[in-house]
Amino acid sequence: MSFENPSTGALKADHISKAFGGLKVFNDVSFTLQPGGLLGVIGPNGAGKTTMINIISGRLRLSSGEVTLGGTRVDGRPVYENTSRGLVRSFQQTATFHGYTIEDNLLSALRFSKSDLSILERLMPLLDQFGLKANWGRNAEILPYGLQKMLGLTMALAARPKMLLLDEPAAGLEKSERDNIDTYVRFAREEFGCGVLLVEHDMELIKRLCPSIIVLDGGRLIAEGAPAEVLSYPHVINAYLGGADENEEDADAQHS
Numbered sequence: 001m002s003f004e005n006p007s008t009g010a011l012k013a014d015h016i017s018k019a020f021g022g023l024k025v026f027n028d029v030s031f032t033l034q035p036g037g038l039l040g041v042i043g044p045n046g047a048g049k050t051t052m053i054n055i056i057s058g059r060l061r062l063s064s065g066e067v068t069l070g071g072t073r074v075d076g077r078p079v080y081e082n083t084s085r086g087l088v089r090s091f092q093q094t095a096t097f098h099g100y101t102i103e104d105n106l107l108s109a110l111r112f113s114k115s116d117l118s119i120l121e122r123l124m125p126l127l128d129q130f131g132l133k134a135n136w137g138r139n140a141e142i143l144p145y146g147l148q149k150m151l152g153l154t155m156a157l158a159a160r161p162k163m164l165l166l167d168e169p170a171a172g173l174e175k176s177e178r179d180n181i182d183t184y185v186r187f188a189r190e191e192f193g194c195g196v197l198l199v200e201h202d203m204e205l206i207k208r209l210c211p212s213i214i215v216l217d218g219g220r221l222i223a224e225g226a227p228a229e230v231l232s233y234p235h236v237i238n239a240y241l242g243g244a245d246e247n248e249e250d251a252d253a254q255h256s
């Protein structure tokens with residue numbers, strides 16, 4: 001039994017593991033994201049970051065362990081049910097309805113999440129800043145990629161998230177557009193008070209935004225803590241650079 005309110009409680013991954021057939025994507029990973037908190041998730045390609053978001057949001061089932069929001073189990077639950085609990089994810093690729101205008105896309109997002117037009121009013125400063133307001137009646141399909149990406153991210157806020165799962169929001173953006181992600185995350189936290197799980201490869205962004213991070217590699221959680229510290233750990237650097245085998249390093253050390 002839980003006495004916590006699911007819409008205000010922490011997001012907890014408790015000893016979660018996922019395998020696709022014989023392929024173990026991650027194994028025995030645990031972490032907690034406090035309400036209103038911000039946790040970065042990094043790891044080399046194929047480390048299992050997107051799979052983790054798919055599991056937390058309800059798209060995929062866990063092999064073992066559990067994920068709870070405010071004490072209520074959310075893994076294995078339908079996506080729409082988790083969305084209505086305030087657990088909302090964004091996609092690595094753009095996720096807009098092609099053939100529809102910016103306005104239509106946002107109105108559809110409001111409808112899907114049973115939100116009213118007042119949410120659109122709350123989003124207006126963001127829409128203005130990203131240049132989406134200026135392109136209101138344009139077909140989303142023909143917008144530059146950066147605008148499509150920010151539209152998709154803004155649409156995620158239409159569901160009034162309590163916990164926002166962001167899957168590489170900066171991927172595909174020009175360097176000059178990446179400040180938009182800082183603005184977006186700050187806005188989401190201030191306007192909606194939501195917690196943010198930020199999966200990202202852009203280390204500058206991670207260092208700027210996240211007070212703490214976890215690192216996944218080869219299916220394991222290999223480090224956690226403040227980014228400046230964690231990113232200096234040799235085994236984290238090694239995971240990213242795919243450096244020399246540890247035994248080779250030992251052998252080198254013995255010969256030097």
Ligand SMILES: Nc1ncnc2c1ncn2[C@@H]1O[C@H](COP(=O)(O)OP(=O)(O)OP(=O)(O)O)[C@@H](O)[C@H]1O
Nearest residue numbers: 020023025043044045046047048049050051052201
């Ligand atoms: N539906 C699936 N069936 C089988 N294997 C899968 C499936 N989805 C993902 N995988 C495998 O799981 C592993 C983790 O993939 P995932 O996309 O979660 O990694 P990632 O850390 O998000 O990578 P990237 O940083 O490149 O986006 C990869 O080896 C991938 O091929």
